[in-house]
Amino acid sequence: MKKILQFAGLAGLMVFALGVLVVVVQQKLTTIAAVHLVGGGVMFVAGVAANLAEIKEYLGRRSVRMGPQALLQAGILLLVLLLINIVASRHDRHFDTTDRQLYTLSPASEKVGRSLPGTVRVIASLPGGGSTEGRQRLQLYANTFPKFDLTVIDPDKNEDIARSEGLPPHAGAMFKYQNRNIWITKFDEVEITNALVKVTREFTPKVWFTIGHLEPSLKDDSPSGISQLAETLTMQGFELQSVDLSAKTDIPPDVSLVAIIGPAMPFSEYEIKLLDFYLSQGGKAVILLDPLLDPRAATGLEKFLAAYGVTADENIIFDPQSHLSRDTSGLWIIPSRLSEHPISAELSQPRLVFYMGRSLRAAEHPPLGVEIIPLISTSTSAYAKTVDLDNVQRMSPEESRAYYERLLGPKDAGQPSAFDLGLAVVRRHDAPSWKKASGLDQEWEMRMVVFGGASIARNLSFSMPFNYEILTNSFNWAAGSLELKGIAAKKRGGDRLILDENQMNMILYLSVLILPEMFMMVGLAVWWRKR
Structure with missing residues (x-):
């Protein structure tokens, strides 16, 4: 019986320790933990009481009296570990082992952070310490860029600081540079980098989005709308305005660019002249034209673009392979x-998705001073089908439907080839020095981006990361905001394991209680037999 109690005392101590561990992990006393604590305590007390004489004899041995030396050695080891942690905390280094590089800054963010014109103060207000991921990402910026001055406060404990800095009561970060302040509530890379750009930028680019030709609305959140594009551009510091050009007498010089997204009705001659005059003075434009499937949807912009050496073909592009x-x-x-x-050079991945695209062609001999650069092209396995608009106009609805079913089918593909789907157009005007000195003329550069399809701007496709990048890059390049390019939001993959509370408890008990107890019991039994 005495031997059994000796064994029970050792086993009880281990069971009690495991019960304490479960309470610490779960932050509450569950029935299983209570059973371990009470049962282990009773077993340990019984074992000590039954073997009190042997315990006193054991403590009197010379090997036990040497215990303080062992404790001293353990203390020295702990001190060394503490010093290592202090050095590591002051010289922070991190290694990103996530498959999507969640904690590695993109080249665009690196460019923005290293070209900051001055020190940007960032006051992060994180009640209760905030999310670990958000704090880590802010700290990553602070460790990477010397001009990113980060201060983290708990507004509940530092009310005077939060009040003096003008921080809102909820979690977020205030970016301060000179007399400009930007407040963000999310800590994604795109949010932080955009805040750096907005707070250090000397001006706010103004974008006019044309309306009156069945263009999608900036507030339309349907799959065919462009609300996500509008939200993204606003987040990047653009001022957006929906404008009917027919009601304007001119396009002011303070308009950074004019955006025309998927019109389906003709522009008037007056509107085209207004746009042409704006571009002839160094204006900027982003134009996305869907395939022309109905003669009534002709916009008149095809003729306008031809004057700049760009031909928008009346076709639909297919690619049976890519x-x-x-x-x-x-x-x-x-x-x-x-x-x-x-x-297009610095996209995080060379993968875009175009739906219902039309081909664009650059003139072999563009107008004087005009340079046309292809941006994106299909593979050589693509082919084009031309829409017979003259016949479509004379067809009945049933005939028109049958025609398009044949057109969109796989037959009669024609000769495969590569087609351009996006072009960048630049026109430079160099004024003579004497005219510039006298104020009679000035140098300017017209920029225009043309895509053969508006699908990349619509909500259905815009959320695809690389469509997002090339379109935001287009707006920033056209507006002259070269310091900012599109940054794809990094998200964790779909490989998370979602468990309910019972499943999590089962895993905890198996890993912390049941399996360790089984191995310890076996180990104690083996030790006892050899003893």
């Missing part, structure tokens, strides 16, 4: 060639 896997028609094209232009 397209989305779920698409059997080849209409969801994945362009395979990107140029070295600033818009």
Whole structure:
């Protein structure tokens, strides 16, 4: 019986320790933990009481009296570990082992952070310490960029600081530079980098979005709307305005660019003249034209673009090889060639998705002073089908429907070839020095980006990371905001394991209680037999 109690005392001590561990992990006393604490305590007390004489004899041995030396050695080891942690905390180094590089800054963020014109003060207000991920990302910026001055406070404990800095009561970060303040509530890379750009930028780019030709609304959150584009540009510091050009007498010089997204009705001659005059004075534009499937949807912009050496073909592009896997028609094209232009050269991945695109062609001999640069092109396996607009106009609705079913089918593909889907157009005007000195003339540069399809701007496709990048890059390049390019939001993959409370408790008990107890019991039994 005495031997059994000796064994029970050792086992009880281990069971009690495991019960304490479960309470610490779960932050509450559960029935299983209570059973371990009470049962282990009773077993340990019984074992000590039954073997009190042997314990006194054991403590009197010379080997036990040497215990203080062992404790001293353990203390020295702990001190060394403490010093190592102090050095590591002051010389922070991190290694990003996530498959999506969640804690590695993109080249665009690196460029923005290293070109800051001055020190940007960032006061992070994180009640209760905030999320670990958000704090780590802010700290990553502070460790990477010397001009990123980060201060983290708990507004509940530092009310005077929060009040003096003008911080809102909820969690977020205030970016301060000179007399400008930017407040963010999310700590994604795109949010932080955009805040750096907005707070240090000397001006706010103004964008006019044309309306009156069935263009999608900036507030339309349907799949065919462009609300996500509007939200993103606003977040990047653009001032957006929906404008009917027919009601304007001119386009003011303070308008950074004019955006025309997927019009489906003609522009008047007056509107085209207004736009042409604006561009002739160094204006900027981003134009996205859907395929022309109905003569009534002719916008008149095709003729306008031709004056700048750009031909928007009346066709639809298919690609039977390079397209989305779920698409059997080849209409969801994945362009395979990107140029070295600033818009397309630094995409995080060369993967875009175009739906219902039309080809664009650059003139072999563009007008004087005009330079046309292809941005994105299809693979050489793509082909074009031309829409017979004259016949479509004379067809009945039933005939028109049958015609398009044949047109969108896989037959009669024609000769495969590579087609341009995006072009960047630049026109420079160099004024003579004497005219510049006298104020009679000045140098300017017209910039225009043209895409053969508005699908990349619509909510259905815009959320695809690389469509997002090339479109935001286009707006920033056209507006002259070269310091900022699109940054794809990094998200964790879909490999998380979602468990309910019972499943989590089962894993905890198996890993912390049941399996360790089984191994300890076996170990004690083996030790006892050898003893």
